[in-house]
Amino acid sequence: MLFISAPASGQGKTSITAAIARSAVRRGQRVRVFKTGPDYLDPMVLARASGHPVYQLDLFMGGEDHCRSLLTTAAAQADLVLVEGVMGLFDGAPSSADLAARFGLPVLVVLDASGMAQTFAAVATGLARYRSDIHVAGVVANRVGSPHHARMVAEGLPPDLPLVAALQRQEALSLPERHLGLVQALELPDIDARLDAWADAWEAGEALGVGLSAIPHSQITQCAAPQTDPSINTRFSSPSSASSSAAFSDRFSAPFSDHPLAETPLSGLRIAVAQDACFSFIYPANLDTLRALGAEVLCFSPLAGESLPACDGLWLPGGYPELHAAALQQHVTLFPSLRQHLEAGKPLLAECGGMLVLLDTLTDAEGQTHSMAGLMPGSARLQPRLAALGLQSVDWPEGALRGHSFHYSTMETPLTPVARASNPNGGRTAEPLYQQGALRASYLHHYFPSNPAAVAAFFQSVDGHRVRPA
Template sequence: MSDERCAFILAGTGSGCGKTTVTLGLLNALQQRGKRVQPFKVGPDYLDTTWHTALTGVPSRNLDSFMLPAATLNALFNQQMQTAQIAVIEGVMGLYDGYGTDPNYCSTAALAKQLGVPVILLVDGKAVSTSIAATVMGFQHFDSRLRIAGVIVNRVNSDSHYQLLKHAIEHYCGIPALGYVPVTPEVVLPERHLGLVTARESHIDTRPWRDFAARIEQTLDIDRLLSLSALATLPPGEWPPLPAADAGKGLTLALADDEAFNFYYPDNLQLLENSGVKIVRFSPLHDASLPECQMLWLGGGYPELHARALAENTSMLASVRAAHQRGVAIYAECGGLMYLGTRLRDLEGNVHSLANVIPGDSQMGKRLTRFGYCEATACQPTLLADEGETLRGHEFHYSDFTPKQAAVMDCQKSRDGKILSQWQGGWQVGNTYASYLHIHFAQRPEMLHRWISAARSAG
C-alpha cells in the first residue's frame, strides 16, 4: 500500500472475544512492516493501553466520549495522527454497547461514526459454520449508517474451516472476510480482580508476540484491511482554551510511578508538560523521599498488592506528610487516595498504616464497590474544581474508604436519563485533594489552572 493515512476500529461482538490480543497482533505486524502506528482505546480503560504501549513503544491514547466533548476528542485524535500512518483503535465491550441502552452514546459504533473511520468486526469462529453469517448480518443491519468494512474471524484452527466461514459471510452479508486468527496458547494476557495485569508487571517476553504477528501475517489479508481503512480526512475538532505554554514554568510535579501506582492518561501528562510543568517520576515503594516539588500526583494502581512495602517505607510516608504540611499541591486518584489515608485493611485482614494526610481508612473487598461513569459536583472550592463545577470521570474499585471528615463533592451515577445512585466523595485537606474519580483534564482545562495556581500560592 502507499503511505496514505489509515485508521480503523477493531470492534467485537462482546467483551472477552479477543479484541486486545488481536489488536496487539495487528500492531506488531504493522510495525514489522515498518509502519508508524498509533494505538488507541475506546473508553476509559487503563490496562489495555499499557499493553499497547509496552509492545509498540508508542503511548496508547484513550478516546472517551463520556469525559471528553466531541470536538475535544476529535482534536486529540487529530493531534496524534499528525505523526502516524495507521491508527489502530481497539473498541470497548461489544460494538453497540455504550452507556445505557442508547447505542449512539459512548459506544464503539458511535465513535466510529464520529471519527469517520470504518469498523473491522471481530467474530468468534469456534464451533460454528453458516450461522456466523447471521451474527455478522445482525451487526450490519442494526445501524445502516455504520460502515462495517470487513470481518476477522477469531479462534479458527484450520484453513478449511475458515473457507467455510468466509463463504458464508461474503455470500450472505456481502462484506469481505479478511482472514482468521488461530488459537495461540503461548500468547496470554494475565488477569486479576481489576482486569488485565498491567504490562509493566508482567516482564513481557516479546518473542511470542512477534511470532504471533508473523503468524497472522499469513492468515489475515492485512493489505486489504489497510486499503479498506484509508482515512481521506480528519474529523473536525477543536481544543478548548488551554493553559499558556509558560503557565507552569518553574514548577515541578512529582509523579508516583511504580508497581503500585501507574494509572495515568498520557494526554493528562502531556497537557501538564505543555503548560510548562516539569514532571519528575518517583517510587513510593522504593525511594526514600520525594523529589523537590511544588506539585504531587498519586495516581491509581494496586497499592493493596504492595501495602506492606508501602507501609514499611516510613521515610517516604514522612516525606509525603511533610510535603502536605508545607502546602505542596497534592492530587490523588483512587489508589492514591488509599495511600493518603490513615490505614488500609487488606483482604487477609492485615492493617497497614499509611500517610494519614486524608484521615480515614480503606477496606479491601471481594466485590466491586463502585464501577462506571459518574459525575462529581464540587460543594466548595477544591484543588481542581470551584464550587458548583462538575467533573466527569469513572470509578472502578474494590476498596471502600471510610472518611473522618466531610466530603467535598456530590456524586451521582445516571443512565438512560435516570439517576441510579447518589453519594458524596472527594476530600480536601489544606492543599491536598483526593477522590476515587479518574478524570481526563482535557474535558475542563481550568482544572490545570487551579492546580498550578494552588502550587504557586503555596510556594
C-alpha cells in the same frame, strides 16, 4: 485508520489490535494506537506493541474536538492508526459505534468463533447492518479450531464483509489477569515475546482469510469527514432513538470550552507524579496537560525506593497499593515526606489507589491489614466483587472535571465530601470528593484535558486556597 470492535467483551479485541500493531511495526510501518473509553491496562499492552503511548478517545471525557485533534495528529505521524473499541460495538453511551460514526472510521469486527460455524456469518452480518452510519469493512474469526473451521465460519459472509483473518485457538497466547483486568505489561518480563507470538498468529491468520491488504487502502488509512447526520449524536442504544442533538451537546460535549487559559499558568512550578507498578493508572494526556500548562513534571518511583523530589505539587494516581503495601511501608522516607508536603500547604491530588495509600489502614484481598500513611482518616478494604464502575463528572471548587470510576475496594472515612460526582447515564456510581487542607482525594480518576484551567488552579493553591492568578 481502522476501528477494531466486537459484539462483546472477551472476544479478543486487545490481542488482535496488539497483533496487528506489532506485525505492522515489524514491517517497518509507523503505528499509532488509541483506546476507546477509560482504560489503563489495555493501553499498556498496546503501547508496548506499537512502540508509542496510547491515548484515550472518549466523547464524554475529552469531547469531540479533543478526539479529532488526537486523531488528526496521529494520522500525520503514522502509516497505520488503530483504535480499539470498548465492550461491544453498540454498548454504552457514548458507544464505540458512536465514536466510529462521528469520525467515519471503518470497523473491523472481531468475533470469537468458538462453538460456531455458519452462524458466525449471521452474527457478523447483523453487526454490519445494524446501523447505517457505520461501515464494517471486514471481520476477524478469533479462536477457530482449524483451517476447516475457518472455512466454515466464512460461509455465508456477503461480498462486502470479507473474512480478513482467522486466528487459531492458542491458550498460550492469553495474558494473565487480576481483579482490575489484565496484569500490567510492565510486570510481564516476556511481554515482547508474547507480542511477537501474537503477531505471528495474526500473519498466519491472514493466510486463512483475505488479509488486511485486501481492504481498500483508503478505508484503513484515512479518517473520513465527520458525519453530518445529527441523529448519530444521540443514537446510543439503537438506531431508532429519537433523542435530539442538543441532548448530546448537554451530556457529552467537553466541559472545558468555557474555561480560557493563560498560556502557561503553571510556569515555574514542579509537579511530582508517582509512577510505577503501584501508581500506574496515568493517562498520557494528563501528563501532556500538566506540561502544556507550563509545569515541570517530575516522575518518581516509590517502589524503586526513590524519594519524593523537591516539588510544588504532587499527584498520586491510582494503581495497586494492595499488592505493594509492604514495599510502601518499607520505604523509609515516603510517608514522612508526604506528611511534610501537606504540612507545607502544597497541593496533593490523590486518586483511587493513591488515596488509599494516605489512609490509616488498607486491608488486602487476603484479609491482611496494612498500616498506611495516616494522612487521611479512614480505612479501606478490598472485596471480591466490583464496588463501583462508570463515567463520572464532578464539580471541583475550580470547575467541573470528568473522568471515571473503577474499583473493588470500599472505604470508610469521617470526612465530609465537598462534592459528589454523577454519572451522565444515570448510573449508581457517585464518587465523593474530599478536601482536607492541601489534600484533594477521591476514587475518581480525573481526565485533566476535560478542564485544564481547574487543574491549573488547584496546583496553584496553598492549603487549598488559590494564591496565583491564572
